[in-house]
Amino acid sequence: SLNPSELEYIKQGGGLVLMGEDKNNTQQKKKTSFADIKQLLSSRMLLGIFIAQYCINCLTYFFLTWFPVYLVKERHMTILQAGFAAVAPALCGFIGGILGGLVSDRLIKMNHSVTFARKLPIILGLFLSTSIVICNYVESHTAIIFFMSLAFFGKGFGSLGWAVMSDVAPKEMIGLSGGLFNTFGNTAGIVIPIVIGYIISSTGSFNNALVFVGIHAVIALLCYLFMVGKIERFQLKTTTP
Template sequence: MELNNTVHTLKKTNTRWMIVVFLFIVTAINYGDRATLGIAGKAMQGELGFDAADMGWVMSSFGIAYVIGQLPGGWLLDKFGSKRIYFCSILFWSIFTLLQGTVHFFVGAWAISMLFTFRFLMGFAEAPSFPGNSRITAAWFPAKERATAVAIFNSAQYFATVIFAPIMGWLTHEYGWQSVFFFMGGVGIIVSFAALFMIHNPKEHPWANEAEVQYIAEGGALVDMDQKKDSTGKKQGPKLSYLLQLVSNRMLLGVYLGQYCINCLTFFFISWFPIYLATERGMNIKAVGFAAAIPAICGFIGGISGGVFSDYLMRKTGSLSIARKTPIVMGMLFSMTMIFCNYVDSIALVILFMSMAFFGKGVGALGWAVMADTAPKEMSGLAGGLFNMFGNASSIISPIIIGYIVAWSGRFEWALVFVAGHAFVAAFSYLILVGPIKRMELKK
């Protein structure tokens, strides 16, 4: 009893917020690497000689590998822990990002094939990144702070555009498109080694005191996630026999559908949006980098706002369903304002409507908070991988469909309708299909 009282009187450390800042940095690099083709794509098309449909297939190569890698990545996280797999993921995706800058040494179909291959390998290496983020957040944050924490690292996808799009646009203009891949790959390789110092389990982190660990444990954090051992003293891995329970749960199926639709908006903004500005609206590549940063700033603000609003609702109502569903549904409906771009000629109005849409998308992008709230504690990594696999199926399908829509029509009007329709379906899924949000208990 005396020890317990002593722990409660200690001033707790705030290492968990340093962890989420690091996740933010890693996620910003993650999305910066994904966005390289959006910035360098027009120059690459001109030099390497492929059209919008070819670009759609190259963009989808990332999604194909990313989806394939989700279940193995989640299994590896549960088996070997977050630290080692997170480090390897960052290191290898950064190497394959850098190698994309070498495809100019090839010609014709070989150039496209090598770009497809490096993009594919980058996607496979990135597969454990977001399940890792979710897993680390579930271990480090109590439920009443979790949405804010997830919103911080998830909002890095917008911040990535704010920071990296102008840099990549300038690099493309001054030094050629190859420099974009060399720069982004180099930054990622450096950051990968920082993960070895930053990522630890709460009970093992040298910067977290016992008061902080007890605080987050009492709030529902899974602080023992990577410390479970079986009767032989070995770390337990996930039981694949539980997989059927995950894919047959109505709540999770609704969450999966919602994430699929939300990711369609994400991949439009990080891949096709800069190309839309350059081709449909006639902006030069240097201006595109800065123009694309404006909606991204709004997305960043929306993302943080959505997380803070969700945790506010959680404290006020005590209901995960109200706290998570309200910002998701409101944000998705608001993001449909992108359709108004089809009815204006002014670049300023286009940026305004896209900024409104990006803000709404940011507010509603709480899928990973829902995942951290609902994933079974026995297989958080695999559950996150399955969630991300369903969600990122849109990274395969949507770039190809948008590419063919643009190639067929020569314009982006129906592509914007296609993307906005996904926002509506996401809102419907959370409002009607998901039902009560709670942590899933596996049947033994």
């Protein structure tokens, strides 16, 4: 068991040490109301995180749905070639995801603020993700795979959304906050494949589709730069039933 000084140290670092311990606490027992949900959606910080997650997932769903088609239809690879080529971005995204988390944790151990430690990898990663647009200006298959891999590496490196949510979610509504975060993110899985398909159908090319994806990376970057602000736990205001 932890002694009081250890508990205090954890609390000073932002840890929630009493979740579920006091069953008689009225705040713990209060039912979630629409006013509480409205508070979450009215928070500039949380809304910025939610919008950014939607935009980040735009890249994910492009690679999951349209990337192989892009390689075959636009770059005239065989299906076998496209299958092998699609491995590289996925592998780079995997590596980027691990490195982004390691860098963020390392920055905190170096006594940087949580805001800096979370935002720096996210912003750098999203900046790298914009390199997907460069594919419109290169012809070789090697260059295409390189820039696609760089873009997905950046997406992985900057995918610290759940780490950020653990830092900001109000202690009374961690589950609901995470649910809203997932809702915004997974909405991209519905919208993005359809919109990209419409763009390709309308223009006859993937060029504008890649620009569309790159713009989403820029929007996510701008959300973290100018909308999210300081990363700190959101405090719910007391609402009357």
